[in-house]
Amino acid sequence: MNVNVGDFLARRAAVTPDREAYVDPQMGLRLSFHELNERVNQLANALSNAGVNPGDRVALCLMNSVEFLESFLAVAKMGGVVVPLNWRLVADELEFIIKDSGAETMIYGSEFHSVVSDLQSRGDKTDVARWIEAGDAASVLPFAQHYDAVRDSASVSEPTLGAIGDDLLFIMYTSGTTGLPKGVVHSHATVFWAILTFEASCDLRDGDRYLVALPLFHVGALTPVALNVYRGVTSIVMREFDPVRAWSLIEEESVTTTLLVPAMLNFMVQVPSEQIHADQLRWIQSGAAPVPVSLIEQYAGMDIEIHQIYGLTESCGPACVIGADNALKKVGSTGKAFFHTEVRVVNDTGDDVEPGEQGEVWVRGGHIMLEYWHRPEATADTITQDRWLRTGDVATVDEDGFV
Numbered sequence: 001m002n003v004n005v006g007d008f009l010a011r012r013a014a015v016t017p018d019r020e021a022y023v024d025p026q027m028g029l030r031l032s033f034h035e036l037n038e039r040v041n042q043l044a045n046a047l048s049n050a051g052v053n054p055g056d057r058v059a060l061c062l063m064n065s066v067e068f069l070e071s072f073l074a075v076a077k078m079g080g081v082v083v084p085l086n087w088r089l090v091a092d093e094l095e096f097i098i099k100d101s102g103a104e105t106m107i108y109g110s111e112f113h114s115v116v117s118d119l120q121s122r123g124d125k126t127d128v129a130r131w132i133e134a135g136d137a138a139s140v141l142p143f144a145q146h147y148d149a150v151r152d153s154a155s156v157s158e159p160t161l162g163a164i165g166d167d168l169l170f171i172m173y174t175s176g177t178t179g180l181p182k183g184v185v186h187s188h189a190t191v192f193w194a195i196l197t198f199e200a201s202c203d204l205r206d207g208d209r210y211l212v213a214l215p216l217f218h219v220g221a222l223t224p225v226a227l228n229v230y231r232g233v234t235s236i237v238m239r240e241f242d243p244v245r246a247w248s249l250i251e252e253e254s255v256t257t258t259l260l261v262p263a264m265l266n267f268m269v270q271v272p273s274e275q276i277h278a279d280q281l282r283w284i285q286s287g288a289a290p291v292p293v294s295l296i297e298q299y300a301g302m303d304i305e306i307h308q309i310y311g312l313t314e315s316c317g318p319a320c321v322i323g324a325d326n327a328l329k330k331v332g333s334t335g336k337a338f339f340h341t342e343v344r345v346v347n348d349t350g351d352d353v354e355p356g357e358q359g360e361v362w363v364r365g366g367h368i369m370l371e372y373w374h375r376p377e378a379t380a381d382t383i384t385q386d387r388w389l390r391t392g393d394v395a396t397v398d399e400d401g402f403v
Contacts, residue, residue, distance in 0.1 A: 002164045003192045006040065006077030008230045010158055013037035020234045022066055025249060027239075029066060033232070036070070038156040043074035045154035050130065052105055054079030054162035057171065059103035059128070060217070061085040061094070061112050064239050067134040067147055068216045069225065071107050072170075076188070079162020080105075082170040083183075084217035087111075091118040097173045097181060098126040101373065107147065110135025117141060165189045171373050172219060174313045183373030184313045193340060193366030194316035195227045200339035201321050202307070203283065204257070209234045211249060211258035213241045220287060223317040224259055233257075243267040244275060251277040259285040262295065265306070269298050278304060283324065285309050293331045300324070310334035310403070314382070314389055316367040319343055320403050333402040334395075341365040344388070345397050355399045362388040 012021075017034035024030075031039070052058065058075045060082060062068040075082045083101045085094055087109075094115065098106070106128045108116050116133075119126060120143055133140045134147035163169070166187045173181040198204075210233050214221040228235045236253045238246065246268060249255060258281075260268070265286055268276075283305040296306045305324030311317045320343055322335025337343040344352055345359040353359035368389045371379040382390050395403050 003188050004076060004161045004164050005169055005188050005191050005226055005229075006044070006073045006075075007161055008226070009033065009037050009040055009073050010077075012229055012232055016232050019232060021229070022069060023234060023236045023253060024066060024239070025236070025253065027066075031066070033229075036073075039066075039151065040070050040073045040077065041156050041158055042154045043070050043151040044078040044159040045157070046150050047074060047080065047105070048078050048159060048162075049154055050150070052078065052080055052130075055081060055168070056105065057081045057083050057101045057103040059083040059085055059098055059101065059106040061087050061106065061108040061116065062134060062216075063087065063109055063111060064212060064216050064221075064237050065109065065134065066237075067107065067109070069235070069237075070151070072216075072222070072225075073229070076163070076169055077161060078159050079167065081168045084170065084172055084222065086173070086215075086217050091115050093181075095119060095122060095125055097183075098128060100181075101171050101173075101183060102127055104128060105130040105132070107132045107134065109133070110139060113139075113141060116144075163188060166370070168370070170222075172217075172222075172313050182375055182378055185370045185373050186316055187370055190316050190367050190369065191223065191226055194223050194318055195230050197318050197338040197340035197365065197367060198223070198227050199231060201318070202285070204231055204233065206232070208256045209236055209254055209280075211246065211253075211255045212237045213246060213258060213260055213264065219311075219313045219317050220259060220261075243271050247271055247276050247278070250281055251279075254280045256280050256282050257284070259287070259309075261288040262286055262291045263289075265291065265295050265299070269295065276302070278302060283307050285321075287311060290332065290334075291327075293328065296327050300328070308334050310361075312363070312389070312391060314369045314391075315341075315363050315365070316369070318365075318367060319361070319363045319391075322402070326402070330398070330400075330402045333398070335403065336401055337363075338365075341367070343403060345395050345403060353397060356396055358394055358396055361391040361393045361395050361403065363391060364388045
């Protein structure tokens with residue numbers, strides 16, 4: 001499939017150039033799809049001019065920000081491979097991920113001066129030779145270049161696409177319960193299939209406005225943002241989650257959809273009712289853990305639908321989804337497979353379980369990861385020969401097929 005996720009932005013900018021693409025109320029920044037595309041082109045051309053080649057890994061240690069989105073889409077366009085870093089990790093953990101991925105370029109925010117200085121001082125314990133800092137130009141670390149200066153040095157013209165289809169797009173590290181983190185490898189094609197299955201399974205509408213409250217280094221935010229670019233949905237971005245501010249943004253920015261984990265949903269219902277205004281909000285997807293029925297009922301009382309989803313980094317997000325019409329009737333269920341997804345619950349011999357019987361969840365679709373980076377044995381243990389993803393998660397299926 002000859003697609004490039006960065007190219008979706010160029011196509012979207014041609015179709016709806018003046019529609020808002022990116023809004024950061026905290027920074028007072030609003031960009032149309034045309035404006036965002038020009039900035040992304042500049043960064044893609046600048047990275048290429050600096051010697052970043054297709055296939056090279058680029059690590060991102062950035063809070064939710066325009067620099068994160070620009071970097072992701074720019075690296076996608078010019079054919080590099082993004083390595084999103086969980087900025088909550090300590091230097092030793094980041095060192096392993098950066099070295100394991102082979103990233104030679106790192107784009108980071110000025111909030112991370114301490115950990116970045118530590119990493120740079122370790123010399124060849126990482127392969128990073130190019131450090132690019134987003135933030136105040138007056139405080140850039142001496143070994144780094146300023147992000148704005150790098151980006152603004154290059155042309156706004158469309159770069160030559162350096163990757164398509166099965167070419168790698170990002171390596172996202174997931175730790176699991178034991179051992180060192182494993183790099184989950186996704187391509188332009190797997191992300192495209194994730195976008196398609198989300199779009200076919202969810203009630204997205206022209207003119208929707210999506211609140212990005214989860215960290216962009218997580219697939220639960222990165223895949224939806226890629227979908228927003230593809231579909232022309234406006235991304236309203238929170239640098240960090242705050243429940244009171246979330247309700248304010250939902251009202252001020254006419255937010256219609258979002259994805260939050262259950263803990264965030266719980267924090268938000270603790271906000272005094274007089275501060276809760278959500279006239280435009282149609283639904284909230286929620287994953288990572290089961291949503292208590294009491295929470296579903298509380299949001300239903302505010303005419304907000306909670307759509308539980310189940311997925312993994314390895315599936316680029318989607319696996320199962322349940323809508324509001326079944327959320328209360330099927331309490332404890334995560335629903336059925338997304339549109340372009342197959343889900344089975346199997347026993348130890350690989351046969352489908354009977355209703356009510358426990359088994360392991362297997363997932364298959366075009367959005368399943370290619371592999372674990374440089375982990376052929378772990379890949380073979382996780383993906384069957386016919387491309388079923390063994391999740392390791394235990395579930396049952398009821399008589400109606402709900403997982």
